[in-house]
Every structure is written in C-alpha cells, then in structure tokens.
Amino acid sequence: xxxYDAGKDGFIDLMELKLMMEKLEAPQTHLSLKNMIxxxxxxxxxxxxxREFLLIFRKAAAGxxxxxxxxHVLAQLSEIDVSAEGVKGAKTxxxxxxxxxxxxxxxxxxxxxxxxxxxxxxxxxxxxxAAFKELQSAFK
Numbered sequence: 001x002x003x004y005d006a007g008k009d010g011f012i013d014l015m016e017l018k019l020m021m022e023k024l025e026a027p028q029t030h031l032s033l034k035n036m037i038x039x040x041x042x043x044x045x046x047x048x049x050x051r052e053f054l055l056i057f058r059k060a061a062a063g064x065x066x067x068x069x070x071x072h073v074l075a076q077l078s079e080i081d082v083s084a085e086g087v088k089g090a091k092t093x094x095x096x097x098x099x100x101x102x103x104x105x106x107x108x109x110x111x112x113x114x115x116x117x118x119x120x121x122x123x124x125x126x127x128x129x130a131a132f133k134e135l136q137s138a139f140k
Contacts, residue, residue: 024074
C-alpha cells in the first residue's frame, strides 16, 4: 500500500487507487474506482486507510466480493508467479501476506473487543435505569 501512497498521508485516495490499478494492469473506470472505495470505506472519508485496505483481502478470502468488482480484481492480483518472481520475490510476497493476515486477525480482535465493550456499557446503562426506576417507585 505504501508504494502507491503518493501523498505519503497513510491513505489511498481515488487518484492513487486509479494509478495503482493501472500499474497492476487492471485499469478501472472512475465510477468503478469510487465503488471500490465505497465498498470498504468504513469511516466514509472517501479514501482507504491501511485497515480498510486489508479489509479487501479479508472480504476476498470470505467470498464476499462480486467476481466482476474491482476489489475482486485487486485481490486476485495479489497472487505471485514464483517462476517469474524467483524464490526471493516469493519469500518477500509471502512474508507480506503473512503480515497482512496477522494484521487482519488483530483487526478482527479489535472489532470483537469494541463490540464487547459496547455490550458491557449497554448492560451497565440498563442496570442504572432499573435501579433508578426502583428508587423512583419508592417515592410514589
């Protein structure tokens, strides 16, 4: 992702995505590029963070991408031909894939922790409301 982040801001915007897809020899239309971003843009900022970029590969692995979508094409382009790249190129590729998978696992763990925290807060709020109603009924 860093290779295509021309602005060096930690995000892939529409134009950077366009250039990336062209360099990967899979050019997309402007509308298709916007849809690609929209499909994984969790914070609706119109660009892809590293976390959102990893979401592309997580969705591809889960079979959640339409075969005609640009994101599916991007995920498919993450394959490597060892005969063309050589063993060192393949080693680098697989190390990067392993790091991406580990990051995706951390991403999933963060989501689970956030969900558990929200459930805990909702339960505490419900308990406080019940206690308040109980106290309130004593004054009636």
